[in-house]
Amino acid sequence: MILIKMGGSVISDKGKYKKFREETVRRIAGVLPKKELLLVHGGGSFGHVLAHKYRIREGYEKWKILGFSEIGRDMEELNLKILKILIEEKIPAVSIPPHALFLMGDEPNMDIFHFAVDLDFVPLTFGDIIFHRSKGIEICSGDYLMLHLAREFKPEKTIFLTDVDGIYDKDPGEPGAKLISVLERNVEPETSTKVKDVTGGIAYKIEIMREIARYSKVYVLNGFHPERMKKVLDGEETIGTVII
Numbered sequence: 315m316i317l318i319k320m321g322g323s324v325i326s327d328k329g330k331y332k333k334f335r336e337e338t339v340r341r342i343a344g345v346l347p348k349k350e351l352l353l354v355h356g357g358g359s360f361g362h363v364l365a366h367k368y369r370i371r372e373g374y375e376k377w378k379i380l381g382f383s384e385i386g387r388d389m390e391e392l393n394l395k396i397l398k399i400l401i402e403e404k405i406p407a408v409s410i411p412p413h414a415l416f417l418m419g420d421e422p423n424m425d426i427f428h429f430a431v432d433l434d435f436v437p438l439t440f441g442d443i444i445f446h447r448s449k450g451i452e453i454c455s456g457d458y459l460m461l462h463l464a465r466e467f468k469p470e471k472t473i474f475l476t477d478v479d480g481i482y483d484k485d486p487g488e489p490g491a492k493l494i495s496v497l498e499r500n501v502e503p504e505t506s507t508k509v510k511d512v513t514g515g516i517a518y519k520i521e522i523m524r525e526i527a528r529y530s531k532v533y534v535l536n537g538f539h540p541e542r543m544k545k546v547l548d549g550e551e552t553i554g555t556v557i558i
């Protein structure tokens with residue numbers, strides 16, 4: 315089993331509300347396996363911009379309800395764009411929207427994922443709006459879903475695609491930042507979030523990846539270079555970060 319997250323920073327331009335990167339997604343889809351695959355995608359500018367504006371992470375307040383619906387609509391729109399491309403590339407993907415699958419605060423139900431995979435489908439889930447047992451409303455991040463899918467399926471390889479070459483020793487936008495090829499679980503690189511990321515950005519992602527590394531080989535790769543992912547899938551060396 316292979317578990318892959320197409321980061322919102324790759325599939326969209328996080329600086330521009332709802333700017334989809336169609337060609338990039340098509341190129342990624344072109345190198346994906348067609349079965350034994352679990353797919354997650356992030357929100358990028360389809361999710362984070364309005365989630366920030368409506369302060370969804372702070373929980374329910376009456377004035378937010380239309381905003382919450384709008385984010386749900388935008389995420390389904392992004393999801394549909396990706397689903398269409400995957401199917402055009404002959405990947406039998408089936409969309410699984412988290413907000414209709416479980417309540418935040420409960421353990422996500424994995425039965426549907428197992429059922430789909432056993433029938434050779436490729437489940438496609440995504441960072442989403444979600445109802446929360448105590449906060450009322452919340453954002454369910456793609457990284458969180460990655461953690462639960464990794465725990466459940468113990469994939470051979472887990473790949474995070476972002477818009478940079480991997481994990482750096484500091485913000486890759488800063489001069490002198492160096493790519494960390496092998497990141498040991500106990501090492502903590504400097505991070506920063508200049509772009510809008512309501513679910514904790516790279517710092518949260520590193521935390522999640524550390525735990526996933528207990529079950530799976532974890533890679534962070536540049537999604538603008540799908541040939542690198544192809545190499546990882548084929549067991550070859552390439553540019554990126556592996557977490558051990």
Ligand SMILES: Nc1ncnc2c1ncn2[C@@H]1O[C@H](COP(=O)(O)OP(=O)(O)OP(=O)(O)O)[C@@H](O)[C@H]1O
Binds near residue numbers: 441509
């Ligand atoms: N030390 C670091 N190493 C790698 N990336 C870093 C680091 N510090 C900050 N970043 C930034 O983190 C970003 C990736 O995380 P981010 O959460 O924004 O993307 P994503 O997970 O692909 O998006 P989404 O949450 O929408 O799925 C990169 O654009 C990068 O510039």
Ligand SMILES: [Mg+2]
Binds near residue numbers: 356513516
């Ligand atoms: Mg993120």
